[in-house]
Every structure is written in C-alpha cells, then in structure tokens.
Amino acid sequence: MKRYVIGRIFSGILVIFLALTAVFFMLRLSGDPVLLFAPMDTSRQDLDSIRERMGFNDPVIVQYGRFMRDAVQGDFGDSSRERRPAMEVVVERLPATVLLGGTALVLAIAIGIPLGILSAVKHGSIWDKLARFISVLGQAVPSFWLGVILIMFFSVRLGWLPTSGRGGIDHLIMPAITLSAFSMARYARLTRSTFIDVLGQDYIRTARAKGLTQGIILRRHAFKNASVSLITMTALEVGNLIAGAVVVEQVFAWPGMGRVMVQSLLNRDFAVVTAAVVLFAAMYTACNIIADLAYGWVNPTVRLK
C-alpha cells in the first residue's frame, strides 16, 4: 500500500512536470512570446528590452531550462499588469475558490444523494421520474446560463440577492447553487443506479426477510455498500468543481482563481495564466490521486492491486 501511494505521488509529480513542459512549449510555439507577456500597448522599443530582459533571445532549450528551474521554486515571473509575482496573484485568490467549491460540494451531496436514494427506493414512481428529469436537466443546462438566469430572477426581478462580488452568505448562495447543479445531477444519477444495484442483492432480501425496517436496511446495509462508488466519485467531483469555478466565478465576478485566470487570458497576462494553470493542474491531480486511494481504502478487494 505504501509503495503504491509513493508510486502514485511520483507519477503525479511527473504529470505536473509534463504539464509544465506542455504549457511552456504552447506559449513559445504560439509566435512571438513577448507579445504574450507584455501589455498590449507596449512600444516597439520596450518590447525589445523586455525580450532581452526575459531572455527570449536565448535558444529555446536554455529558456526551457530556466523556466523549469524557476517553476520548481514556484516562480513563474511577474504579472505584467500587477507588477508582482504571478504565483502570489493566483494564490491569494485560492481561499475564495475553495470556499465556493466547498459550499457547492456540500450542496451537491446534501441534495443529490437523497434525491438518488428516493429515486431508487421508489423505482418507477412519479418521484423517480421527477428526480431523473432533474438530473438529466442538471447535466444539460450550461452553468453560465443558469447563473445569469438566477441573477435575472433573484437579483434583478426580486432584489433578494446581490448580483456579484464576495461578501456575506448572501453573496455565496447563487454562485454555489450554479456551480453545484451539474455535480448534484451526477450524484443523483450515480446514487440512483448504485442503490438500484445494491437493493437487488441477496443480502438485502435476507435483511428484509429478517423483518428489518426499510430505514435500517437503507442505512446499515445499502448505504454502506453504495458508499464505495460515492466516495470515489466525490474526490473526482472536487476536481470538476474546481474546473467549473472558472466559468461560474466569471458570471458572478467572484474573486477566485478561475476569475483571475480568465481575466489574465483576456489581458494576455500569461505569467499569471501559467501560474494558475499549474496550480489548477496540481489540485486536480491531487484530487485524482485521492480518488484512487479512497477507492482502495473503502473497497478492500482492490487493495492488493
């Protein structure tokens, strides 16, 4: 087990390393890199001096070595807009994204799982149809549109909630709902199919024959067995929520990592973009590793592999 964990972490590091390489070459191959790193209105002379200062005149392989050396130390250069380390600009937005993603995850679990169980227990009923409809719908509605519609209704029409920015709980409600919709639908769907599977097993029939109540069967026998796939899915879902934040944060002007990344792309501030991409990739990879480990942890039959 220990060896597996260490191996998995090493492959994670290798992946980030390859990801950094990919980012480096993508930025370099896209034409004159100075244009990506300098603000749009920079004069020709300034461009030349930036080119010299940032070492864009050196051979690519030398640049690559330097980029990697700095990157390992968490140094991705300075933001061309804010004139301070790019990583600093991104990291200070991390708490906002974690807050938003965490709230969305709690919402998705708190609504999605009960919905899925209800759907499975009342298999084929009107409740099942309703729950399935909600989960199909949740996977089809684009998150940016859901966000805008919520703003239109609850902020503009009713004036109940603020349209954007970060503040009290009221600022968090709509972005969290928007971000959680897709995950909620996936939880409902997976819970439903897992529970239908589990409830058809022999040991459930035995439990029923023993005269146990529905509540105890669901809690003690069904939920524990269904939790294997749900726990694995949760780790992957965290990654998806982080990614989804890129779009949702922009809709609600939520000051998180996703927003800073999109803004930097629009401003062509590629030092910040690189830092954000790497941090996103690192978090995402970590979630994938945790998903793998969690799967082995809750499911002893795969532990030996």
Place this chain on the structure above:
Amino acid sequence: MSTAASVARNDLTKVAKPSLRRRLRPLLKDKWATVAVIFLILVILMAIFADMIVPDNINSPDFGARLLPPMTDGHLAGTDQLGRDVLGRLILGSRVSIVVGFGTVFFALLIGIPIGMMAGYFGGWFDTILMRLVDVQLSFPFILLALTINAIMGLGLKNILITLVIVGWIEYARIARGETLIVREREFIQAAHLMGAREWVILLRHILPNITTPLIVIGTLQVARFIIAEASISFLGFGVQPPTPAWGSMVSDGLKYILSAWWLITFPGLMLALVALAVNITGDWLRDTLDPRIRNR
C-alpha cells in the same frame, strides 16, 4: 480471408440488417428518445438551411427597432441592442453549435481511433507515450485546457474547433485502446493470425468493427459536452467572435441589458439546454440499445 469466413460474414450481415421500421421500433417505444431525436434532426436541418430561412441582412443593425420585446412587429423573439431579429440570429447561431458539437466528435474520433487502436494492438513505446499523454490531459480540467489553447491559438470558429479536437481526441484514443486490448485476446483474432492475415487487415476488418459501438455511444454523449464547452468559451469572450452569432456569445452580449431585455439572455441559453438535453437523451438511448454494459462509464 477464407471462403468459410466470408460466408459466415455474409450471413451475419444478412441477420444484422432488419428493415427500417424494425430498426426504429425500439426508438418509437421510448417516447422521450423519439422526441429528442426528432428535435435534433430539426435543429440540424435548421443549421443546414439557416441561410435560406434567415434573410441576408440579419446581421445589419436597424436602430429604429432596438430592444423590441418578443411578439412585436413580426419579431417573434424580439430584437437585440442593434435592432437585429433575435429569432433569426438564434437560427443562424445553431450552425456554430452543430458544427462544433458534431465536428469536434467526428475529427476527434478520426484521430483518436487509429492511434488508440495501434497503441492497444502493438503496445510498446507508442503505447507508453499515449498513456503518458492521457495522464497529462487528465491532470488538466477540460475547460481550462480548452480556454488556454484557444486564447493562445486565436479566436474564431475554426480555431475553437481545432482547440476542442486537440483537447478531445485523447479521450477516444484511450477508449479505443482499452477496447482493442480486450478484443485483441479473442479467438477470432488469433484465428485470423493463424490464417496469415496481415496486421492492418486484422486491425481494419476484425478489430475496428468490434470497438466502434462504445465509441459511437460515448461520442454521441460527448457532442453535448463540446457544444456546452464552445458556448462557455464564447460566453467568456473567446471562441466565436461578432458579428457571427453563437448562442454562448449571445448570452454574454445580452448581459448588459439584463435589467430590461430578458429575451436576449433567455432564448439562446434555452436553445443550448434543449439541444444538450436532446443529445444526452439520444446518447442514453443509444447506449441502452446498443451497448448496455457501458451504462456506468
């Protein structure tokens, strides 16, 4: 190929080709799937014939008719901030979504299947490189990668299509590889080997037909994902640029008028959701009929 094998194959094709009506029977049984497929066909037809349906001057401003609400002066879905007919732009906008959705899956399959098959069949360094690529790609959130590549590559319909293919093909290569690994071990492949069939013949004649079903099903489900990805990217200000109407950018254009003109935001998003819904229902139905074993993938 021996005569016996080709006879057997001919028999199979005979069995596998029922009449159109018989083929459609399971579809017609599922009411939702029927509605979804019909809706999708209508949207695709709308995209193909958009030029004929919509007047040529759809993108030219008419400042006398700015921000008219739906059902006024013959504008069924109202007009936008430049006085352009929203319904016409919605119809024209279907092109972007349909081209991007189906185009991306088509090209991604075209690239992914051969590479995945070769990796699965031959193994070795080619396989190792592919699997590392898969790892790297899985370490990036999809939308993030697409956004970054698109921002670097430049804007426009062609570039968003290329971007999504770059991001998307690896997924199919991975699935094609996995399926090939399974099929490769089956007896009929060994039999073909023993009969002296060439490698590429085995790949094309024997492996390819046996791995296409899951790829088609997953490909269909992915159409919705790519349509939403393009719309999100265009919404964020990359991707398709004005005056070409795309549903995603129409929503973001409408944001400035959120206080007064609800129709600018509501209709394009509704179209996106409906098309994605229809694609998902169709994909689910295809999966259930063609290949029930991949239900939980």
